[in-house]
Amino acid sequence: MNAEIIAVGSELLLGQIVNTNARFLSRQLADLGINVFYHTCVGDNPDRLKAVIKMAEERSNLLIFTGGLGPTKDDLTKETIAKHVNKKLIMNNEALQSIELYFERTNRQMTENNKKQAIVLEDSHILPNDHGMAPGMLLDGGNHTYMLLPGPPKEMEPMFLKYGYPALRSLLLEEDVILSRVLRFFGIGEAMLETEIEDLIDAQTNPTIAPLASDGEVTLRLTAKHEQMDTALRLLDETENNILSRIGEYFYGYDETSLMRELIKHIKEKKLTIACAESLTGGMFQQEFTAIPGAGDLLKGGVVCYTNEVKTNVLNVQKSTIAENGVVSEQCARELAKNVASLMNADIGISFTGVAGPDELEGKPVGTVYIGISIKNEPVQVEKLNFGGTREAIRVRSVKYGCHFLIKRLNGSQNDK
Secondary structure (H helix, E strand, O other), X not given: OEEEEEEEOXXXXXXXXXXHHHHHHHHHHHHHOOEEEEEEEXXXXXXXXXXXXXXXXXXXXXXXXXXXXXXXXXXXXXXXXXXXXXXXXXXXHHHHHHHHHHHHHOOOOOOHHHHHHHEEEOOXXXXXXXXXXXXXXXXXXXXXXXXXXXXXXXXXXXXXXXHXXXXXXXXXXXXXXXXXXXXXXXXXXXXXXXXXXXXXXXXXXXXXXXXXXXXXXXXXXXXXXXXXXXXXXXXXXXXXXXXXXXXXXHEEEEOOOOHHHHHHHHHHHOOOOEEEEEOOOOOHHHHHHHOOXXXXXXXXXXXXXXXXXXXXXXXXXXXXXXXXXXXXXXXHHHHHHHHHHHHHOOOEEXXXXXXXXXXXXXXXXXXXXXXXXEEOOOOOEXXXXXXXXXXXXXXXXXXXXXXXXXXXXXXXXXXOO
């Protein structure tokens, strides 16, 4: 199958909401081995929607619509599709009963137009809405298949996972096992990564290799298809091994993990504790750390040390260190990391000091960052980085590099860059 995802709603074109549905569906369809070649967005206008449908049918055989299934007059997705495929719209009694029960439970009056949400395409397979009112639909139109899903992600996502995904899987002509694996890399740019494995990408057939870059990270999604599960796994393993033999030093984890999750896993495995001294990151490292369940047992505490007064009076940085080298310096980062670990009685101390912008500081340009790492009974290590981008981007990348360098240290690697 080749799919096109069509988002219906003028609010998307006006920028009032972001179309996260297309991203979610594309990832799910990739797991099914369904190609997504186009994302389309169209307003609440029947003529424009009809034109989009005709265009999509010329290039795709699976059309997935999100939005336009609600109770108001501008919700017109199923009405437009019904006319296009010459199907009647009929009342679905189960959906109507579900809507009526919802209003009874919430002690609200049900207006007549809410019944519109229970109307469905004749001969369609109904996808129940366990988290809302309007059901979804799957219609086999011969040369084309049409799937209609609600617009709100809190309704659409569980509906697709529970009912839409299995329905599409049953329609696939192939009975192959389809397996996907995501490899995550940090410390290497997208262009460099692609250069290193360009021949593998050019020669891809099965498994396929799909790169994606975001926030200083790069991921590779590998997808293999085969009749036998063990063969599909072997194909994934072989492709992964070929890739890691070239860029394995930048690899840090699989699928939905993150640098912070991997760091916490390493700290937990080694039964260590950590403390933080954060200047330019302003507590961002600790916020991300404690957002992960169970991480609180590993974090002794931390200090947001924006001012020199806090650096000297709380974290005991020598005044002479600041006077001679400044706060944006290797020496200051070193003392911050060592002293916060001592102050909190932690095995690890990590510090962040630098210039996030918008102006330079102490003659240092925006993007200058020092990260200090102190591990019990080991020499203190300081890394200097020079970032570009916005203030927020510099702060985010500082936290990620802090995780990266500390993971490398805990792994016993001296090749931290």
